[in-house]
Amino acid sequence: xxxxxxxxxxxxxxxxxxxxxxxxxxxxxxxxxxxxxxxxxxxxxxxxxxxxxxxxxxxxxxxxxxxxxxxxxxxxxxxxxxxxxxxxxxxxxxxxxxxxxxxxxxxxxxxxxxxxxxxxxxxxxxxxxxxxxxxxxxxxxxxxxxxxxxxxxxxxxxxxxxxxxxxxxxxxxxxxxxxxxxxxxxxxxxxxxxxxxxxxxxxxxxxxxxxxxxxxxxxxxxxxxxxxxxxxxxxxxxxxxxxxxx
Numbered sequence: 001x002x003x004x005x006x007x008x009x010x011x012x013x014x015x016x017x018x019x020x021x022x023x024x025x026x027x028x029x030x031x032x033x034x035x036x037x038x039x040x041x042x043x044x045x046x047x048x049x050x051x052x053x054x055x056x057x058x059x060x061x062x063x064x065x066x067x068x069x070x071x072x073x074x075x076x077x078x079x080x081x082x083x084x085x086x087x088x089x090x091x092x093x094x095x096x097x098x099x100x101x102x103x104x105x106x107x108x109x110x111x112x113x114x115x116x117x118x119x120x121x122x123x124x125x126x127x128x129x130x131x132x133x134x135x136x137x138x139x140x141x142x143x144x145x146x147x148x149x150x151x152x153x154x155x156x157x158x159x160x161x162x163x164x165x166x167x168x169x170x171x172x173x174x175x176x177x178x179x180x181x182x183x184x185x186x187x188x189x190x191x192x193x194x195x196x197x198x199x200x201x202x203x204x205x206x207x208x209x210x211x212x213x214x215x216x217x218x219x220x221x222x223x224x225x226x227x228x229x230x231x232x233x234x235x236x237x238x239x240x241x242x243x244x245x246x
Contacts, residue, residue, distance in 0.1 A: 006115070020125060028125055029127045030125075036064060041078065046071070047064050047189070055197070058196050068179070069175060092134040092138060093133055097212075099141065102218075103219040114209075116208045119206075128152070131148075132158070136161050136213045147159060155206070
């Protein structure tokens with residue numbers, strides 16, 4: 001079942017790569033986020049004047065619907081190389097799943113969640129949802145990264161991942177202090193959301209992939225990646241000694 005779903009996911013990925021590519025939209029969300037960070041550095045503007053002036057229809061890659069703390073993610077990528085936007089969160093989630101070594105019963109569920117079409121499309125667009133999934137995985141694994149789920153308040157319950165660890169509370173305190181420094185922007189945030197045409201179901205399609213780290217964590221087994229390392233070393237040793245037949 002897992003194999004069948006992953007084959008379907010591969011077919012979806014190829015289709016979506018072509019579809020998003022034909023739109024000339026590969027990585028457009030990332031470019032938008034980096035532009036927000038650059039604009040804030042240059043002018044101090046986060047929410048557009050039209051968002052604060054009155055009712056408006058949300059325009060993709062123009063209007064900001066994130067809370068001010070999103071600058072903690074957007075601003076560094078004004079300077080960081082663009083591949084890091086994908087490599088860091090995807091690599092973090094992959095490492096967490098390998099570390100937990102989830103039981104076989106989770107594999108079809110995980111494959112289904114990976115194959116969720118909106119999430120595959122979001123990866124190609126460079127959407128921030130991949131970072132939220134990584135924050136949930138980090139929260140369940142070590143605690144403090146779970147706080148950064150609050151970059152998307154609509155997914156706030158997932159921020160409780162890691163709440164039982166001291167590092168989570170330390171990160172929450174630091175985030176609160178940073179938010180105090182951003183108080184004027186926080187006052188603008190509810191105004192920008194209230195003036196928009198965004199409804200309560202705005203993030204519902206983004207919800208299923210958030211359970212990827214949750215399911216892997218629930219199915220975790222003792223030993224984690226430590227049990228996989230001998231097999232990986234053996235496989236790598238076999239590759240080094242393999243010679244093609246004459």
